[in-house]
Amino acid sequence: MNAPVSSPVSSPALTKNQSLVFDVLTRSDQPMSAYTILDKLRDQGFRAPLQVYRALDKLTEFGMVHRLESLNAFVACAHRASDCCGAHGHGHGTVAFAICESCGHVFEFHDHEVDHRLEGWTKGKGFKAAKTTIEIRGLCDACAA
Structure with a gap:
């Protein structure tokens, strides 16, 4: 089992694997599948999809990561510091995404x-x-131009 690693302010203590997965997602400008994350972390000792899925499950539970159902992919939460509608566990009410189908x-x-x-x-x-x-699919401003 991984030992907890220090993490960003107001975040729970993360294991090494959770920290590595979260770091990959926060550096990405695109949603990532678990297998893409695995490929990016092979040099860090990741060998099996289960390692990634376990980390993603916890990060999702902590409200640090969201799963985009329509893409079967994950993104780091863009509103971690938000206190609005906090009755939903981790500071989120309805989580909504606009997904550009072009870029x-x-x-x-x-x-x-x-x-x-x-x-x-x-x-x-x-x-x-x-x-x-909520997932809204379409074209972003730049791609629609």
Whole structure:
């Protein structure tokens, strides 16, 4: 088992593997699959996908990483310091992404109005939401020009 490693302010103590995976994601300008992360970390001693998946599971649990369902890929959280809608465990309400289908850039954003409307709907229906993620696919400003 990996020993905890010091990590950024207000982040949980991370193992060596978690720190390495998080570092790769924060340096990337594109979403990354677990296998792409594995390829980037082979020189650091990573040999099996399970090492990456275990680290990703914990980083996701800590709210430091998000999984983009439609791409089966991961991105580092762009709003770690946000305290808005903190009732959802790690400072996020609805996690929303705009994904450019041309260049692959991902924009993470948060909209309180959307959060509140969805919360109102779920409460009104008696539905207990565990996670809400919105993915909007299209073209970014630069690619649409």
